[in-house]
Amino acid sequence: MAAGTPPPAGAAxxxxxxxxxxxxxxxxxxxxxxxxVLSTLAANEFPNADAARLGLKTMLSGSREQWARFDDLFxxxxxxxxxxxxxxxxxxxxxxxxxxxxxxxxKVLPADEQAEAQGRTDRAPGIGQGDGEKTSGRLVxxxxxxLMRTDLRTLVTPDEMAEAERTAERLARAIRYRLSRRRxxxxxxxxxxxxxxxxRSISHGGEPVELRxxxxxxxxxxxVVLLDVSGSMKVYSRxxxxxxxxxxxxxxxxxxxxxxxxxxxxxxVLRESDANIAMAKLSLLxxxxxxxxxxxxxxxxFNDRYAKETLGSRSVAIVISDGYDTDPPEALAVExxxxxxxxxxxxxxxxxxxxxxxxxxxxxxxxxxxxxxxFAPAHSLESLAALExxxxxx
Amino acid sequence: xxxEYAPLQRDLAGVGYIADDSLAMALSLAVGLQRPxxxxxxxxxxxxxxxxxxxxxxxxxxxxxxCYEGLDAxxxxxxxxxxxxxxxxxxxxxxAMPSDQIERHxxxxxxxxxxxxxEAISQTKPPVLLIDEIDRADxxxxxxxxxxxxxxxxxxxxxxxxxxxxxxxxxxxxxxxxALSDALRRRCLYSYLDFPDERKELAIVxxxxxxxxxxxxxxxxRFVQLLRREALEKKPGIAETLDWARAxxxxxxxxxxxxxxTIQASLACLLKTEADxxxxxxxxxxxxxxxxx
Numbered sequence: 001m002a003a004g005t006p007p008p009a010g011a012a013x014x015x016x017x018x019x020x021x022x023x024x025x026x027x028x029x030x031x032x033x034x035x036x037v038l039s040t041l042a043a044n045e046f047p048n049a050d051a052a053r054l055g056l057k058t059m060l061s062g063s064r065e066q067w068a069r070f071d072d073l074f075x076x077x078x079x080x081x082x083x084x085x086x087x088x089x090x091x092x093x094x095x096x097x098x099x100x101x102x103x104x105x106x107k108v109l110p111a112d113e114q115a116e117a118q119g120r121t122d123r124a125p126g127i128g129q130g131d132g133e134k135t136s137g138r139l140v141x142x143x144x145x146x147l148m149r150t151d152l153r154t155l156v157t158p159d160e161m162a163e164a165e166r167t168a169e170r171l172a173r174a175i176r177y178r179l180s181r182r183r184x185x186x187x188x189x190x191x192x193x194x195x196x197x198x199x200r201s202i203s204h205g206g207e208p209v210e211l212r213x214x215x216x217x218x219x220x221x222x223x224v225v226l227l228d229v230s231g232s233m234k235v236y237s238r239x240x241x242x243x244x245x246x247x248x249x250x251x252x253x254x255x256x257x258x259x260x261x262x263x264x265x266x267x268x269v270l271r272e273s274d275a276n277i278a279m280a281k282l283s284l285l286x287x288x289x290x291x292x293x294x295x296x297x298x299x300x301x302f303n304d305r306y307a308k309e310t311l312g313s314r315s316v317a318i319v320i321s322d323g324y325d326t327d328p329p330e331a332l333a334v335e336x337x338x339x340x341x342x343x344x345x346x347x348x349x350x351x352x353x354x355x356x357x358x359x360x361x362x363x364x365x366x367x368x369x370x371x372x373x374x375f376a377p378a379h380s381l382e383s384l385a386a387l388e389x390x391x392x393x394x
Numbered sequence: 395x396x397x398e399y400a401p402l403q404r405d406l407a408g409v410g411y412i413a414d415d416s417l418a419m420a421l422s423l424a425v426g427l428q429r430p431x432x433x434x435x436x437x438x439x440x441x442x443x444x445x446x447x448x449x450x451x452x453x454x455x456x457x458x459x460x461c462y463e464g465l466d467a468x469x470x471x472x473x474x475x476x477x478x479x480x481x482x483x484x485x486x487x488x489x490a491m492p493s494d495q496i497e498r499h500x501x502x503x504x505x506x507x508x509x510x511x512x513e514a515i516s517q518t519k520p521p522v523l524l525i526d527e528i529d530r531a532d533x534x535x536x537x538x539x540x541x542x543x544x545x546x547x548x549x550x551x552x553x554x555x556x557x558x559x560x561x562x563x564x565x566x567x568x569x570x571x572x573a574l575s576d577a578l579r580r581r582c583l584y585s586y587l588d589f590p591d592e593r594k595e596l597a598i599v600x601x602x603x604x605x606x607x608x609x610x611x612x613x614x615x616r617f618v619q620l621l622r623r624e625a626l627e628k629k630p631g632i633a634e635t636l637d638w639a640r641a642x643x644x645x646x647x648x649x650x651x652x653x654x655x656t657i658q659a660s661l662a663c664l665l666k667t668e669a670d671x672x673x674x675x676x677x678x679x680x681x682x683x684x685x686x687x
Contacts, residue, residue, distance in 0.1 A: 028576055040427060044397040054419035055397060062579035064434055064570070067586040194476045195468075202483065202497050309573050 012038055021077045022060060025069070029060055049078075221316050221344065222253040226302065228321030230260045230293035236351050236379075240320050241282055243384060245270045255310045258285065259298030265306065295364060296327035299335035311342035320349045320378060323365030332364050336371040345373045349387075353377035397422065402451070411440075411447035412590075412597045420585035421448060430543050430564035432528075432579065435587030438631015440598075441567040444587075445524030448563065455521040457562070459510040461531035467538065471548055473507045474500075501552035515546055515558035523562040529572040536578055543581055592619050595635060602636050606643060613650045614639045616686045621664065626673060630664040638663040651687035654680065 019034050037059055046052035057070045196212035204210075225244045229237050248254045248270045256267045264285055272278035311317060317339050325332055340346050348368060353376065369375060377383040402425075403418035413421070421444070424431035433441045449456035459470060479500045486496045508516065514523040528536065542548060546558035566582060568574060590598060595615045599606060618635045630638075641663050642650070650657055658676055665671045 028580065030580075032580070036427070040397075040423075044426070046397050050415075051397060051399065051419060054399070054416050055423055057416065058420040058423050058431075058583045058585055061584050061586075062432075062576070062582075063584070064586050067434075067584065195474060198474070198476055198479055198483075198500075201480075202493050202500075308571055312571070 011041070015041070018056075018077050019060075022073060025073055027060060027066055028062060033060055221314050222255075222310075222312065223247055224254070224310050224315055224317045224343070225256045226263075226299070226317065226319045226321075227256065227258050228260070228293060228295065228319075229258050230324075232293065232322055232324050233351070238279075240378075241270075241279065244320075245278060255306070257298075257302060257306070258282070259295070259302075261292055261294045261297070263298040263301040292326045293321075293324055294327050295321060295323070295325040296331035296335050299332070299339065303335055303338045307339065307342050311339070313344055315343045316345045316347060317343040318347045318349065320351075322350055322352050323348075323368060325364035327364075329363045329367040333367045333371070336368055340371050346371060347374045347376065348372040349376055349378035351377070351379040353379065397426065405451040406447050407597075407601070409447050409450040410601045411443060412594055412601055413444070413447075414590075414594060417444070417585055417587065420583055424565070424583050425452070425563055427583070428561045428563075430566060430582045432566045432568065432574075432582035432584050433587055434568045434570055434584070436589065436629065436631065437569050438629070438633055439587045439589055440632050441587055442524065442526055445522050445526075445565045445567075448565070449522040452520075452522065452563070454519050454563075455517060456524060457510050457514045457517075457521050458524045458526060460526050461528050461535070463530055463532060465531045465535050468509075470509050470535075471511045471542075472509055472550060474552075475505045475507050479505050503553070506550070506553070511542055512548055512556065514562040515542075515548065515556070515560075517562070518559050520560040521562050523564045525564065525566045527569060528566045528578075529568040529570060529574060533575065536575055540575075540578055540581060589622055589629065590632065592616065595619065595632065598632055599635065599639055603639055603643070606639060607648065610642065610647070610649065611639065613686050614642065617650060617682055618664065620682045620685060621674070624674065624678070626665070626670045627667050628665075628670060630666075634664045634666075649687065651683050654683075657683065 015037060016034055019029050019037075022029050037056065040055070040059070046055055053071065053074050056074065057067065061067045061070045191214050193212040193214040197208050197210070200210045200212060201208040225247060227240055227244055229241075233240075244256050248256050248267055254267065255265070256270050258264050258266050266282060266285065269278055269281045269285070272281065336346070350365070376387060378387075397419075399415065399418040399422040402422050403413055403415070406413045406418065406421075420431055420433075423429070425448075433444060435441055445458070446456055482500050482505070483496055486499065491499075506512075510523070514521055525539070528539070531539075543564060546561055547555055549555045566578075589595075592615055595618070596611060599611045599615060603611070614635065618630055618638070622629045638660060641660050645656055645660060647653075647656060647660075654676060658679055661671070661674060661679065665674060
């Protein structure tokens, strides 16, 4: 690449090997990028290896993470393990379309990615959600059902559990649907659309007879869910995972995180169209955690890394946790305040709140209450259904 | 052609912008390949100034588009001058001009208000187009920008397609308040700007404040470097460093281990939120000053 460049054909092969190397490491580089690099190299010459590194880094990385990793990947390919990678060049086309994922997932996942097949049609309100079930705006109608009032802990049989999961998911979809409707355009806008009004007025001799109007459509809120999957929440985990999955579903403006002693982003996994696959992937993620609950630490991780890009003036943050925290309550207060400052609303769902005679005496919970806009029970499907009104008011 | 970034780096320094190697290389490539450059980094690392400096070096116009939520095509490409159009309709009506002729007349370029994007592609000498804080604009705008950045042509329904007279040098900046689409990232060259290291920041201070005392400049830079390591909500950027240095010069402070009250009060230049001001009480300031002086 530097002075003493190998013959063009070899250079091209080496370069596409480098591309494959980057792809294997999660870079989204395709033929377009390869062509850009090759044509740049054909027309120009980098004075030294360092300049080449900087040039390629600029052309091929696309985010801060990739920017930070590029130098190591570059050195690994061109200076240390170069030959070995070239030998593997033949395989590069086969690996191209695969998203990098831990090997362990291969046991639970089919070879082909399902993300592509996922429908994006939910944007049009009123269209069935694809699971064949009727997703009406309100599902509370079935609230009389005994199952709805049972504390989720007491559900035992697989059938009941499956039913509970389905209902949770339906409820979540109903909430989302309710919110999405707000984006329907109103017929009468407040602002006069001058551009089209003037166009129209020409045939009336410049008299603006027909007023054309426009409006600024309301946008759906963005949901960010933080779900506690620690030991004390274990009995509820499956339901809440389904609940969160329903919320995230195919709604693009949503993000989800699980926490325990640390925090993991799971929105992509939850968007998996097959529930079983998603659950299998999630259980793998959950099992990786240690014991205890560190809410404040997890929230801190969220605030430091993700809050800036996920929370905005239209975001609603939902924390689902029983509030048993091994971190000091003061730390939780600080972190909740930080979340509150960025998000539009902060909701805390607590399964314990549904218990008879429960008072939020856990110290962390008592502290948290000061910063929470809405503190609601979430111990039964009925209580989740009741949330619909709360959400609609947002 | 040899891809050297050193000349550009020198030129940038000549107009008072200190660029490190990677940024200089990114800019050389962006100019050489005529590709948009996406600059990411914390607020206050000098992303916007890159555009200004590049325009100075290339001796060309800087056209700036500040993004905000709700930004739409009308505000970025073109708008018809409605007032003039209304007047023209009235005036021509009296001349008994047929309506289709009036239409053709009022939808001509005379009545077109050029907004930054249209302005940028209608220059004969390629300008620097600075699209600032693209992460503040909505996703819809991003998609639409993508189309313009790939074709450099704009379609006005009443006029037809306007092709670019020259390809502008496009610089996009982002603070990372929203994840940008992969499509946009792939269209662009990429560079991440970090807070400058001590040497670079010192060079910046000297470039911007030529009169400053050598020792004070060193102390200021070291202090800010250490301050950035504290757990702050909003880390002070380069502009803050320069403000503070200016303030200290104005307050006639020779060395920051002087009067602690003055120093503490002047920290308002560096710390811009109440929480951060509280996070750096006198003891912390004294500790950092102790390490610096």
